[in-house]
Amino acid sequence: MSERAPIPLPEESRTEASALRARATLLKRLADVVCLPASRINAFERAMTSDLLVELLRDASLVERERVAQRLALMGDPPGPLARVLLRDTLSVARPLLEEAAQLSDADLIACLYQAGPEHRRLIALRRGVSEIVTDALIDMDEEPVAEALLRNDLARLSHHGVEHLVATSRDAPHLAPLLLRRAELRPSHAYVLFWWADAETRLSILQRFAIARDILEEAVEDLLDAAAPGPDDALSGKALDFIGRRQRNPEAARKSPFGSLEAAVAAAEAELTPEIGEEISYLAGLKPVTGAKIFTDPGGEPLAMLCKAAGLPRTALRALWRGLRRQDVDRSGATDHALERALIVYDALSVDRAQTVLRYWNWSMTSGLSPALLKALRQDDESAIDEYSKPHRPALLALSRDFGR
Template sequence: MTDTTVSRLPDLIALAEESSSEKRRALLRELTDHFFGTANRTETEDGLYGAVLARLADDMEAAVRAELATRFASAPDAPHTLIRRLANDEASVAAPVLSNSPVLTDEDLLGVVRRHGQDHLRAVSARASVSEAVSDVIVERGDDETLGTLLRNDGARLSRKASETAVERARSNPALHEVTVSRASLPPDLLNDMYFVVEARLRARILEQNARLDPALLETALAAGRARVASDDGTLPADYSECLAYVEELRAAGQLTPQMLARFLRSGGRTCFLIALAQLSDIDFHTARQIVERRELDALAVVCKAADLDRALFLTYAVVLLNDDGDAMAKAHAYARMYADLSREAALRTLRFWRMRRGAQAAA
């Protein structure tokens, strides 16, 4: 600290008792300038700066406090007392400090996200680094806009539990679909949970990520997924038992072929087709039903590609499923082109995530 600053600091501190708002504002700015103009300060001096600046700021209007917050937001040596006070101020003041200050500890941030509203939570969510502990509270208390900010931040670390909660919420909110699928650190099994609720271009991105997934990570993800998949996906159709027995007879006789599935579809044997499709691809009945009832033809393409079925056979399934659509043939051919572009490796990896349901049901 320079001799000039040393001699001036006691006077500046004494002026903190000044009752004039204008003089106190000028003093606040002068103290701030002195702080940033001083290279070597003692711990005691830092404490004095922090205490006096915080005291002066309390009596200033929000615009002045916001100016102070902006100046100190990125300072690595900013007084902790002042920064903590600003972090708990109204959102317009707190935001730059919450988003940028390296002085704030996890304890400070946890105090903020537990007590304050969404604007404060969003500011914390945008920090260069957010710990799992802080993220857990944000996921629990944040609204969907806040959750989107957190998911968009690759510097935010999410625990497994927080990631599961985030995906569960994202599945029901299209505004969160892209940011969730785009999150680099999202566990692969949770990424694949998004497949059936997102639009086609995001499904394609999921397939691409599955194709690039390291085999060791794939096994880890599958193990994590099996531990959480629920076994109750809805009731079975009334003719399920009868159809299952018939399909099992065909299978035992070696007659359960992909061509037989096409016959089921053409003849209106929907339940038989679903059971046969589930058996052919080794997925659970409810996943097969979801694919067919929602006409998820890109998902059907994954199943057929994994089973190494001919494109013409997939096209047959697509045309029959779309038979009441006025543009059925054109749409089916568009999916056929997608089928040709889909790699079997990507299809097989994706199918392994869908098969987790079957494994979970067998263990239940």
């Protein structure tokens, strides 16, 4: 049986098909020329060919653009103008370059992340060795999948600003907290802010990693810490020395307090930890009232354990404060309440000097040293939390937040 003859196409259709084949061939040839090694083509010839390709790609089909992108991805370092056109194209075109081109410039990547979509940005976040300037731009877009991809990419470089922004973001995206703990760029000031909204396991990890002793600092300024020696008389230097020294309690506050000692104030708090008693405990323990309010209103109990350990109070004091806050100390079976048990474990796990480091970082971070983004995240729930503890403390907390942002 003879084969059926092909149906002849109209002249116009044959011409159009021929033109499409010619354009596809031209695109392939020009892409081949652009990809020639430097020994075969100079920079000006490569730039001229790239410009021709950019013009042709404006009217090229999706399949043709994908083929050109796949070809250029093998080059590793495609010409900038050509790369920008392809990077901001649809994902199927941009993907080969984002995943395989090793030497895309920061300028090209930033242009892509601002002009393309979320999946483009996620692929940029996964690139090997993506720089701080690019990661900062990605983080500023406030997209959780992109932030997660960056934190999982051990070869991505994060700036101090970027880490601060991610810590603040984790306030509403708690699954980012464990990923932040994996990063070498995380500083103690970041971790101790992250602590306040982290889960119990992450909190324990923060304390184990960042609750460090201050032995080297104490040795370096030992003569300045000597009470008999004249120390610096400016407030900032005094604040730094207070952070370093071993003395946690405030003897001046004890002389002025109606309780006379921290132990007596804690004993009074067992019946009911009122705002007035809480403020006295804060002063006696060398804390600002705003720090004490944050500790007393935290539902987890770990900060309360840090307060007791750092100030040299026994475990019984922790239980007394727990009862004074009207918290359940035993469950229905008569066993120690889970949250209190966790607080007691933290109390036993840290030495006094390490607990002091944590407490002093908190005391410092409540009033200075934080970026507006971190402070905003830290204050996010303060209004409702302070309502539960003390309405008079609320204006102080909110005013602190407003003053810092000026």
